[in-house]
Amino acid sequence: MSLSSLDRLLQVMAKRPQWDEYRRYVEICEIWSTIVPKPAASHSQPLYVQRDMLWISTSSSVWAQQLSFQSYSLLKQLNHRLSASPLHKLRFSPAQWHNHPSQQHPSYVTTKQNLFAHTDGVSPIEKSITTTPEEAFQRWTTAIAHHLQHLQLCPQCHRPTPDIELERWSKCYLCITQHWSTKSLSTLE
Template identity: 35%
Template structure:
């Protein structure tokens, strides 16, 4: 048997396994992707019975909010799984957060996302570091550290910590200076 045909067979088996995967396993696989990491942290899929997915939530408020948006979630979920669900049920029953459980990771790495442009800041920092001599880099680092350890003065408009340079220039923070500009400029 050639290596290619072995690979073909393995590919078919893998596809079949995926197709035959239990609906609940599929739900778990796509849950974070469908609901997002914020909701995923407050929810835990429990079971699929008669095409109804039961989900435990961290609080009654979450159960209520998610019940309102369950049609949207249902649509999104059904696009991912092979056996469509008919409804979602949210309740605090069965909620159990295991502290040692890993934080849900986004399934798509930002570097794999089509709109990823690379880490611009990091690249700029590297370029800056190369163009400066070591002493200057250290001096800048010390200055930044000093700046960070000092509390910034507050913007009189919005009470946010503001670099002194901005206050000297505009009397308010950069954001407020933009907001205070006449609209027709």
């Protein structure tokens, strides 16, 4: 079986009626970056179409609100360019934003410390395919151990601690929480 026949098979399958929503979604993704202002394009991503409503993920609630103010204009531009049936509404939400994990939380571990780094020569995709729960657990414990070995130790309890916590409190979040709780108890007495 050659690659050209596989490509032809995929083209034939994509023309089936069951793939209409997928083709519509792909068309929307291609149009999206051309109608959205450039700064907003890097902070938004179409997720899916459901009942003629386009769900768009944003990097933050601020971007969701900013784009929702422009939704009428964006919807009008999008429908003008769509070859399929028009959309009725755009929904913006930061809930499923996953392309920019570094923007999610200050404790995010940098790329060199990433849990899914190629430590054993196995790609992240291969790591996600497991045959047994035991293998999945073993891969997870190995990834956690690799992650922890790159972190500095808390000066008080000697647990691996993200740099941001050490910069902020000079100790891990567990030690600072314990410090605060003992401090608040001593003020009550």
